[in-house]
Amino acid sequence: MFIRRALRLALSVGLCLNLSLASPLDVGELGLQAERRADTGLVGYLGAIFLGADPYVYFYLSNGNDPLSFKALNKGQPILRPTKGTGGVRDPYLVQGGGNEAGKKWYIIGTDLNIGKTSWDAAQRTGSRGIFVWDSTDLVNFGNERLVNVEDSTAGMVWAPEAIWDAAKDYAPTNIIDLDILPLDTEGKNYLRFMKDESAKTVFVEYSTTGLFGSWTRAGGSKGTIASGVEGPAAYRDNKDDAKIHVLLDFYGGDGYRPYESTDPKGNKWTASSRSGFPSNLRHGSILPINQTLYDSLSKKFGS
Structure with a gap:
């Protein structure tokens, strides 16, 4: 793993590598179980964003525990x-450390x-060959900047990298643009994954009850979508409502991110x-639910 192989993250990087998606199944064939997680320990949300043509990392903190403010x-x-x-830097993605780094390291x-x-x-043909990486031990102070090349001089479009901790596997690349994976339990069985169909310019969601490398079902059938003219899905669970899922969709030809929600993804x-x-x-x-200690530390460090 280019961040740290010890992280054993399942990477989803925005470049064309090889992974074949499972054929869509009937929506009713699988049951999706979200682990109960709404509790007072999670008191807010942190967003890492870039702004239009301004290619830097900006932090946005929720107003209290409101997932939409x-x-x-x-x-x-x-x-x-x-x-x-x-x-x-564009498309910043917050990664929580896993295993021994859980609650101690962020990227x-x-x-x-x-x-x-x-x-x-030029960017599509021979540019954007590397991925920026920073790390932190407190989610406030990020350093150790590195640019890790993952393609040679004949390629480009290493765009929108994302990563998720998989306790059972080493990392694995995918070929899906703007893939965002949302865990629904701590056992590594239930997941949602949001992705963009680059041809149709739509974002859709699939779910699995058999792990990251198990069977995936497209919600709404083979033509099911959430919205069109969008990209860059950023999904996160509601801190107060176990059943609610939020996803931000980037209307790239308009005003950027708009929020959507569902209790039945x-x-x-x-x-x-x-x-x-x-x-x-x-x-x-990306958006990351955070606890009171992290919320207070971010507020103290950066203010508003």
Whole structure:
């Protein structure tokens, strides 16, 4: 594993590698069980985001335990500015350490791309060959910046890396653009995965009750989608409602992230959430539920 092989993360990186998806099954064939997790220990949410053409990492903290209301930290200034590669980072993804690092280590990974210094054609053909990595022991102070090349000089489009801890497996690459995996238990059996169909420009969801490398079912059947003209799904569970799942979808041709929610993701029943407290123009990133200690530390360090 390029972050640390000891992490044993199942990587989902936005470049075309080899993984064949399971054939869609009948939606009713599998039961999806979400482990009870709503408790007072989780008191808020942290978002790592980039803003439009501004390729740096920004932190957004929820207003209390509201999953749909966020405020900019650090007076709206970036918390990370890359010094390597193109000097820009997009699609930041927060990764929680697992195993012995659980609750002790966090990572931010992201795309090496400052489009102001290149062109989309160049980035797709021979640019964006590496992944930015930073780490932290408190979720507040990130350092140890490195840019890890995972492609040679003839390739490009190493975009939107994401990672998830898999206690039983070493990491495995996929070929699905903008893949976001959401665990629903601590036993490694029940998962949701959100991904973009690059041809149709839609985001859809699949679920598994047999682990990361088991059988996956597309919610809503083979044509089931959540929305079109979107990318960069960022999914997270509600801290107060066991049954509720949130996902942010990046309307890349419009105003960026918009929130959606569901209490029946298996049935592909999604509704647009209220945006009264949700910031505009946020782009492809990630959301992490956090406890009181982390919430207070972030507020103290960065303010608003």
